[in-house]
Amino acid sequence: MDKHLLSAADLTANDITRVLDTAAHLAKVTDRAIKKVPTLRGRTVCNLFFEDSTRTRISFELAAKRLSADVINFSAKGSSVSKGESLKDTAITLEAMGVDAIVIRHGASGAPWRLAEWVEAVVVNAGDGTHEHPTQALLDLYTIRQRFPGFDGLKVAIVGDVLHSRVARSNVLALTTMGAEVTLVAPPTLLPARVETWGAAVSYDLDAVLPKQDVVMMLRVQLERQRAGFFPSLREYARLYGLDGRRLDAMADHAIVMHPGPMNRGVEIAAEVADSLERSVIADQVANGISVRMALLYLLLGGPEVVP
Amino acid sequence: MKLLLKGGRLVDPASRTDTTADVLVDDGRVAEVGPGLDAGGAEVVNCDGLVVCPGLVDLHVHLREPGREDAETIETGSRAAALGGYTAVCPMPNTDPVADNAGVVEMVAARGREVGLVDVFPVGAVTLGQRGSELAELGAMARSAAAVDCFSDDGRPIREARLLRFALEYARAFDAVIADHAEDASLTDGAQMHEGEVSAMLGLAGWPAAAEEMVVARDLLLAELTGGRLHLCHVSTGGAVELVRAAHFRGRPPPLHPDRRGRQLLRPGVQGQPAPAGEGRHRGGPPRAGRRHP
Numbered sequence: 386m387d388k389h390l391l392s393a394a395d396l397t398a399n400d401i402t403r404v405l406d407t408a409a410h411l412a413k414v415t416d417r418a419i420k421k422v423p424t425l426r427g428r429t430v431c432n433l434f435f436e437d438s439t440r441t442r443i444s445f446e447l448a449a450k451r452l453s454a455d456v457i458n459f460s461a462k463g464s465s466v467s468k469g470e471s472l473k474d475t476a477i478t479l480e481a482m483g484v485d486a487i488v489i490r491h492g493a494s495g496a497p498w499r500l501a502e503w504v505e506a507v508v509v510n511a512g513d514g515t516h517e518h519p520t521q522a523l524l525d526l527y528t529i530r531q532r533f534p535g536f537d538g539l540k541v542a543i544v545g546d547v548l549h550s551r552v553a554r555s556n557v558l559a560l561t562t563m564g565a566e567v568t569l570v571a572p573p574t575l576l577p578a579r580v581e582t583w584g585a586a587v588s589y590d591l592d593a594v595l596p597k598q599d600v601v602m603m604l605r606v607q608l609e610r611q612r613a614g615f616f617p618s619l620r621e622y623a624r625l626y627g628l629d630g631r632r633l634d635a636m637a638d639h640a641i642v643m644h645p646g647p648m649n650r651g652v653e654i655a656a657e658v659a660d661s662l663e664r665s666v667i668a669d670q671v672a673n674g675i676s677v678r679m680a681l682l683y684l685l686l687g688g689p690e691v692v693p
Numbered sequence: 694m695k696l697l698l699k700g701g702r703l704v705d706p707a708s709r710t711d712t713t714a715d716v717l718v719d720d721g722r723v724a725e726v727g728p729g730l731d732a733g734g735a736e737v738v739n740c741d742g743l744v745v746c747p748g749l750v751d752l753h754v755h756l757r758e759p760g761r762e763d764a765e766t767i768e769t770g771s772r773a774a775a776l777g778g779y780t781a782v783c784p785m786p787n788t789d790p791v792a793d794n795a796g797v798v799e800m801v802a803a804r805g806r807e808v809g810l811v812d813v814f815p816v817g818a819v820t821l822g823q824r825g826s827e828l829a830e831l832g833a834m835a836r837s838a839a840a841v842d843c844f845s846d847d848g849r850p851i852r853e854a855r856l857l858r859f860a861l862e863y864a865r866a867f868d869a870v871i872a873d874h875a876e877d878a879s880l881t882d883g884a885q886m887h888e889g890e891v892s893a894m895l896g897l898a899g900w901p902a903a904a905e906e907m908v909v910a911r912d913l914l915l916a917e918l919t920g921g922r923l924h925l926c927h928v929s930t931g932g933a934v935e936l937v938r939a940a941h942f943r944g945r946p947p948p949l950h951p952d953r954r955g956r957q958l959l960r961p962g963v964q965g966q967p968a969p970a971g972e973g974r975h976r977g978g979p980p981r982a983g984r985r986h987p
Contacts, residue, residue: 494885494895494896495897513896515896515897515898516895516896516897517896551896554894554896577893577894578888578889578890578892578893578899578901579889579890579893580893582890583894
């Protein structure tokens with residue numbers, strides 16, 4: 386693996402398998418009464434969040450703490466950033482304080498790459514603009530692997546606002562690397578330019594795609610997209626691209642439903658689907674996020690090859 | 694005072710000249726052109742291996758004076774132009790105050806003459822404050838000491854077709870040119886690079902070629918309607934060139950200048966090979982399109 390985790394495109398199939406295997410070992414820590422190992426004792430991880438994201442930040446924080454690292458949470462609100470400090474000055478300040486890893490969430494696509502140029506610390510992309518969210522893709526793959534023997538030929542539909550979704554970009558990259566067959570389903574206004582070059586199939590018709598899938602990954606649709614005119618109304622969006630009970634019944638018996646959260650219940654996913662005990666693995670995704678992020682911090686911060 | 698430019702490659706597109714010849718300059722004027730001219734008492738400049746050509750004219754510069762003298766002045770811009778082989782520059786009106794009246798254009802022209810390195814021909818604003826709502830006093834600027842013969846709202850496209858129509862018509866009275874920045878802002882809101890495969894993968898907001906081409910098409914139709922003189926600023930897409938070519942065949946070829954930044958700004962990231970994300974150091978508007986269109 387590279388020094389940093391910036392893009393899912395930088396991960397080979399071997400890298401991904403190694404992260405998932407390591408995560409499976411580290412998941413056992415979470416099952417113990419005392420959920421902590423001393424692996425990263427004395428290392429410092431900074432969560433540098435320029436966008437609000439409670440779940441991702443808490444997930445990274447718990448992951449680092451379970452490995453005994455010291456954790457600093459830096460959020461843009463109420464910090465020097467709100468006083469006009471630049472990303473570069475923030476980076477230099479953190480570097481001077483001697484952090485070992487920086488987990489960054491930023492509204493600008495590409496920000497983690499700039500950060501990695503400025504600091505010696507390991508940089509982990511926790512979501513940049515509408516570009517990538519590689520740790521989300523890894524935790525999604527981990528969750529899929531809990532239910533399926535492998536990725537080769539696995540049929541995965543990613544449904545919703547692909548255009549603005551960093552989750553979709555990272556998942557397409559990681560899933561195709563692992564040999565899965567990805568289908569992107571969205572209204573044409575929410576598909577990126579030249580999406581046919583992504584190595585995924587494309588469809589505008591959710592009902593035609595659903596019965597063939599092993600995994601259906603729903604994307605959050607932001608309410609402001611409707612106001613910007615990408616689709617006429619939330620009701621129409623839900624009718625054409627929302628996963629409701631009727632569509633759930635059309636899926637194969639073994640197929641699972643995923644969602645990166647936070648969900649808009651009643652828009653892209655109906656409450657009965659989100660809460661379906663047999664089909665929904667959404668709660669598993671959240672739990673697995675911690676194990677996968679533990680594995681990443683462990684591998685990137687140069688832990689020994691042997692898992693504790 | 695006489696000057697003999699000896700042995701240079703003489704290039705002059707207007708007279709379809711591209712040959713090796715000497716040029717004799719007498720008191721600031723070309724007196725004689727031909728091979729093996731006699732130096733007489735002239736100072737001889739050896740131009741072996743050099744190009745000798747008419748002075749270049751830059752139709753689109755920003756001298757920033759008045760208002761942003763910290764960035765550029767008429768003097769520093771004139772120096773840069775002269776060093777690059779330009780003998781005339783046309784500074785855009787986006788100064789502070791905007792060059793939308795005779796006072797500002799006269800000041801710019803006068804300061805250009807005072808510096809005396811190149812001809813400075815100020816471009817006047819088409820609309821008051823470049824706001825795109827009402828015509829500036831084109832006549833006053835045309836008849837001023839600056840004798841403005843080109844008007845433009847610079848980076849701000851003239852959104853309202855009716856206003857551009859009136860500008861093209863009105864400027865005919867002074868035989869002046871209206872230069873438009875072809876961009877439909879509703880298609881480029883927040884755009885960071887040319888829209889295509891690379892922008893989509895990088896998650897960057899795209900600037901589609903159509904944003905330029907639809908305005909080029911509109912402007913060409915209005916030029917034909919009004920018989921006015923239209924100039925298209927920094928044309929950057931193949932489709933826009935095709936539209937201009939089609940207009941040419943319809944009998945009214947408008948002049949345009951291609952985007953001069955040209956190939957030096959073609960980074961791997963915009964040629965179809967993804968550059969590392971965050972590589973944002975070489976940007977401009979309009980953005981560089983891919984080699985193949987679209």
